Amino acid sequence: MPARARVPRRLAFLPFRGSRAVAEGLITWSMLRGPAWRRLLPDVYVHRDGFRAADHRMWCDAVALLLPPGAAIAGASAAYLWGADLLGRDAPVSVLLPRTARMRVPPRVRVTRSAVAAGDVTRFGGLPVTTGLRTAFDLGRQAPRTDAVVAVDALLHRRVVRLPGLAAYADEHHGWPGLPLLRQVLAVAEPLCESPMETRLRLLLLDAGLGPVTAQHDVLDARGRFVGRVDLAWPALRVAVEYDGDHHRERAHFRQDVARLNALRAAGWLVLRFTADDVLRHPARTVALVAGALRERQTQHNPSH
Structure with a gap:
């Protein structure tokens, strides 16, 4: 029985850019076309062992490799990373793109274009992610109302954000789309709800x-x-x-x-x-x-x- 091919440590578990790995001499294109590797997105691959354990975090890792500067994992995907799981099965990765940014949107990605201040993005586990405030602000403005309340409650319960801070953030963004809905959400939000x-x-x-x-x-x-x-x-x-x-x-x-x-x-x-x-x-x-x-x-x- 032939010996199993050695997998470079850097490529063993997490998604990676195929072109970069090839340029660094870690792997070849012919190897990437073999059965040991799975193509997730254009130029993004993962070892089959990592693919077997695929979850939404893995897809966030994969999508983050394609994000242009200033973009971030956002919405329900950011909430998931912050510990509030609001996702359905096979949910796409939500991404926030600055209006001037360019990106070819691959499958399994949902893009929202909006103004993105530098202070609205942080790093979480090495990924660019919207802050707790911006995540709650965005989800609380998305209809339907019940889903918006569910999202804000979940982030409040995880103490990712607090009501006074979210209300103040909303006041600072006067005129943004969805603010009337967010006001309704803030009026009934409850940090103590556990699910x-x-x-x-x-x-x-x-x-x-x-x-x-x-x-x-x-x-x-x-x-x-x-x-x-x-x-x-x-x-x-x-x-x-x-x-x-x-x-x-x-x-x-x-x-x-x-x-x-x-x-x-x-x-x-x-x-x-x-x-x-x-x-x-x-x-x-x-x-x-x-x-x-x-x-x-x-x-x-x-x-x-």
Whole structure:
């Protein structure tokens, strides 16, 4: 059996420019056309072992090799690098280009042209990436509104950006497209929301007129002891709403949830639990259930009404 060809260390894992690697004598064009290498983009290659572990970060590495000066990874791709995963499957890499920059846009790349100040771009893991402020500013101006709120909430929760700083940044960019939408987003943004679906559930209830609602509320018993933290709450009425993701179906997590739910009920709380299906496919039913629970508790607190 023939020995496996030695892979240059610099080319073993990360994407690279083929022309540069050939010019430096690390590899030949005939080798790049062989089965050990994968062409990702024009003149951008990766070893097949790196390709097997391909994720959005790898595609950001690949696209960054083609970016002209002043351009940066941006939008949902920048949010991903900052730790807020808002991407769907096989999502393109989002790139911000200065209006005067030229670039042949390859597949898997989504380009936005805009003014890009030097202070709007930083380095993250060796890549040019929009700062947390610019990332939140851009995503918060992109319709639909729910997606914009989800993005800003996620970046706030990761502490990539803070609300006062984002509001001040928006004030400094008067007249930019999408600012009216960003103002709406800032009015309802919540740094305590822990997941995109939790944000979607919270926004669904707010838009139905069921606010104000408290995020990540600590429930205490009559003796002041901690019982549990609920996703969304109306503390005065002791009503809580929880979003249950797939991890709640794991056996250990399920057992913990049962014990926690019993403790919350013992403390006098009414807890409603919803899944992604409830939020995305049956929003009217979800709103009706929560509204009914709130009316029930209001009646108990004010029997004369």
